[in-house]
Amino acid sequence: MDFIKLQTDQTFIKELEKRVESDGPFTSHQLFSLAHQADQAKIIPSFTGLRSLDFLPHMSFLDHQLVTAKETIEKMNGRAILADEVGLGKTIEAGLILKEYMLRGLVKNALILVPASLVNQWVNELNQKFYIPAVSHRKNYNWDGNYILVSSLDTAKRSPHREAILANEYDFVLIDEAHKLKNHKTKNYQFVRQIKKKYCLLLTATPIQNDLMEIFNLIAILRPGHLGDMTTFKQKYTGNKGKVEADTYLKQLIERVMIRNTRENTDLKPSNRHINTIWVDFSKDEASVYDRLNNLKKVNDMFTKMTLLREMCSSREACYLSLNKLLESRGEDEDIQSIIQDIGQLPAHSKADKAVELIQSIGDEKVIIFTEYRATQLYLQWYLQQHGISSVPFQGGFKRGKKDWMIQLFRDRAQVLIATEAGAEGINLQFCHHLINYDLPWNPMKIEQRIGRIHRFGQENDVKIYNIAIKNTIEEHILTILYEKIQLFENVIGELDAILSELNINNFDKEIESIYAESDSLGEAKIKLENLASIVHQMANENKAAGEYYDNR
Amino acid sequence: MTIANLESFIVEFFNAYGCNVQNQESGVIQVELTEELDKALMNRPFYWHYMKSLNQQGVPMSLTLITDPDKRDMKGEWIDIGSPRLQQIFNHVTSQEKYVLLFQEVEAEINTPLYPWLLANFKISYSGRQKKEELISLGIHLLNGKMIVNMMDELEKLTLKQQISDLCYTITPIITLSSGYKRLEKIILNYIDNQPKEWANEAMETLNEEIALLQHFYQDDLDDKILKKEVEELNNRYTPEINIEVISGGIVYLLDNFPKS
Structure with missing residues (x-):
């Protein structure tokens, strides 16, 4: 007993004496017993257990x-x-x-x-x-x-x-x-x-x-x-x-x-990811607009050009808006004006057709579509509606309450959620297991976050991810050179994060932007992208090997 | 855990503080706070400070609290046993409502004496490698020195008021508060003495083992600064300790027949 440090309490009785002398303050029986209930609720009854x-x-x-x-x-x-x-x-x-x-x-x-x-x-x-x-x-x-x-x-x-x-x-x-x-x-x-x-x-x-x-x-x-x-x-x-x-x-x-818990020794059977890349060809007219954008001599800023090309791969509307802005800032420009006119003539976007086809083939199940562009989001909502597919929008700017409301609508009423933002923490979409990457962000972490919305603990089905990409465009570069090489879609949640922070790459977007901005040709950009992908890939393998180094029994 | 019904606890809490409480739909509680509770719960001291400096009456906020999981999507604040709001309520009530001076309610027809009792609710914490706590409610009759355990439970069976009932009068204590308290404390110390001590022995063993290990590691340099730091950390982590604290209590005037057996 004597080796136990013992501490007694004198403050209570002193304070009580003081209060008796000065006639209070004292509390009512009701509040007093509420306080006692709270004290009881907080008690730690046992040394062990959680x-x-x-x-x-x-x-x-x-x-x-x-x-x-x-x-x-x-x-x-x-x-x-x-x-x-x-x-x-x-x-x-x-x-x-x-x-x-x-x-x-x-x-x-x-x-x-x-x-x-x-x-x-x-x-x-x-x-x-x-x-x-x-x-x-x-x-x-x-x-x-x-x-x-x-x-x-x-x-x-x-x-x-x-x-x-x-x-x-x-x-x-x-x-x-x-x-x-x-x-x-x-x-x-x-x-x-x-x-x-x-x-x-x-x-x-x-x-x-x-x-x-x-x-x-x-x-x-x-x-x-x-x-x-x-x-x-x-x-x-x-x-x-x-x-x-x-x-x-x-x-x-x-x-x-x-x-150290490993997947093998836990009873955790993670649902699998199935990745499908769906290739779409531009129509002849779309391809010609894309080429004209690509050859726009007056836009020599590589980054702006990349943006226009990416937008064209997403929707006419997204590209149209940017071109208009460009026009505003530069004044009259015949080339741009004529491209704008051509865009106006284009019928529905080939990708949107493909998306409708895909959603119809999925049947009644819920689908999330992610796009980078607000214009695409609006267009898709309209276009799906034309084909009798119900959808709700979701974006970062929504207030918390509206976000919750949209998710509830998606769960209870609509088949499709069209989102421009994935980062929002705490939204749980495990009830859905189909995800369409309608266009691809340059930051692989964003892809992780997107997938993480549905591929998380509690997902009972295998997760199906569809990447819709247009052949012979910048999308093909990003997808095949970069993302497939670093096995982005197969990666386990969180792994990429660790790798990027180890490489001190805080901003992957910027990394890729600068690759394009500093490259004189697409060929050069391709090689640089490949190098970047190799480093990440190598790092992933090293980490994997290091894990096995300890685990092999 | 003893709060069987969180919803009624919360409703009672706000009622007891004189708030206007609406609880028509089960699982949803709407409260108009009083100024006192707004200050205690809403964490906006600048607002109240500002209002005071303008010499204006501040407007307390309203809260909607939701306890039913099926209604989580409704507008309002979700509250459960672990949520910060409930912890805040707990902390408020346990820190503010510790002391009582109460009288048993009696419908007396003749002059009736009420006898003084000292009530003390002890919390004993045992910490070694781990920690455990225990609540013991004791009472002592301040005339004849009779003591009882589970005093709180006994009191719950009675109606107690802050004012004395008509025709009742109080008997002056013979035993002072502080000597009454000493007797209760002695009971507690005696109780602790008779408790099993394995937890403390284990903690001491672990502590000694760890220190030996450490000294072996630093055998070349027993004056190392880090060694001293590590030893101190071990002492902090393992030294067995018993802490006795009275978390609430007070004086209660009761009829002669307490406790009814």
Whole structure:
């Protein structure tokens, strides 16, 4: 008993005496018993188990996520490497663990360090899914106080933030993409090592990429000494390219601080993605307009030209609007005017015909169409209506209420949702499993987000994705050179994100834009695109291999 | 968890604060807040500050809260056991409504004495590798020193008012508040002493193991700064601790026959 720190409470009785003396204030019986009910509701009745589940009735967790959270807390005492394969919900596991500690009053402040591109996503997920009041760190915020702060590691490690963070004590520290810490000589590593923390989670899909020292270093952040001291470990394992499983003892030790779920060992049977690319030929007239746009000498800005060509592949209307704008800014221009006239003469767009045909062949099932252009959206809505197909529009500018309303209409009434924006978090469209990419954005992340709307946990059917692309146009480049090569459509949700952030490509659009803008010919652009695709592809393979390196048993 | 019906809890909460509450349709609660609750719940201090500086009456907001999952799509704010709004309500009520001075309601025909009781609702937190909490409600008769457990439950069976009923009068305590409280605390300490201690032993074992591991790791340099930091972290994480806190309580004047058995 004497080794237990015991703290009693004198404030209550002093305050009560004070109130008796000054005649109050006192509360009514009704409010008093409401307060008591609330106190009872908040109580943590047992050392074990996940109390947080009671407070998250809107979430449904997968079995492996629950087991991981429980093990991390009960067996690993809150310090662990979460190394699930991509797409199994490491974020969910981490959120659940944090929530549990907060409910138990064991965590009051937390520091969550993630790649810059993921800061907002983390904040949103913690807020919406876990009701955790996380905030992203802003310039004038303090690093102390009882906040759940999300920041990028790059910001945090720079002065003066670095000093402020190291002066503070955190109940909970989380590092996402923790494989960046595998080298103990780097600034990142030294910094994280010095942060004062109680509980600590390291998240990575690739705990070991090349060398066993990497895992040694990660574990030294959580539990120094767990794998022995560095000199001995080095002697034993350096140059040992053999796999972890060759040493059962080491593997067991690692498993005491690391949890890795793989698709194979979870009961998760993800629905599959089926990708169909549907090629469409321009009609003779459309092709001639496209060629004229392509040969427009007066538009020598490659980017503007690309935009016009992409628009032409989407709808006459989208292209028409841009040409008109061009005309306004440049004044009289015979070439442009005559193209505009030609566009006016064109009958229905070949792609729209194909889309109608496709939707009819799908039958009664729900379909989402994504397009980049508002004009195309309007046109399609009209055109589908002409063919007796009901649809509702969806775009980023809608207010939250209208978005919800449109989705409800789509679910209950309309067959098709025509959307210009995919990013909106929290919209669940799992009830639909057909998706048409009516045109292709240049940013592959957008494609991921689009697909992610329907291909997510809870989708019970295989997801069918249709890319409608026009032959012999810029669409063919983007699709065949870039997207097919990086196996974009087969990728698991989230994987691409990790790769791009590793490559420091924050803005894929810009990357592609600049490729076109800086290329003198289409041929040159093609080669550059291919190079870009190769890098991403290679990276994906390396990550995959690194995962297998540990998993092979 | 003891809030069996969230909806009636919420309705009762707002009613108790004198808000105008509409709950005609089940699962949907419409509330016109009072100024007090607007300030407590709506997080707009600047508005109230501004109104005050203009010497104007502020207009409290209205809330529509939805508890029925089938009505989630309706206009309003979804509220469930975990949602921030409910936590806010919980925090408000548990922090503001801690102290009572109540009298049992009696329809007396002759002069009737009411006897003073001290009520204290203890929360005991045990933390080691993990954490557990326990609520114990105790009461002590401030004349004869008689003590009972589950005092709150007993009180729920009675009608208690902030004013004393006609023809009733109170008996002055013999035992002071602070010595009454000491007796209750002693009961709690005694209770804790008789509880199983495995959790604390486990925590100590883990702590010692972890420190040994750490020292082995830093064997070449036991003065290392990081070593000291890590040891401190381990102490924070594992040192077994029991925390006793009174979360609510007060003085209750009751009839001689309390508790009715």
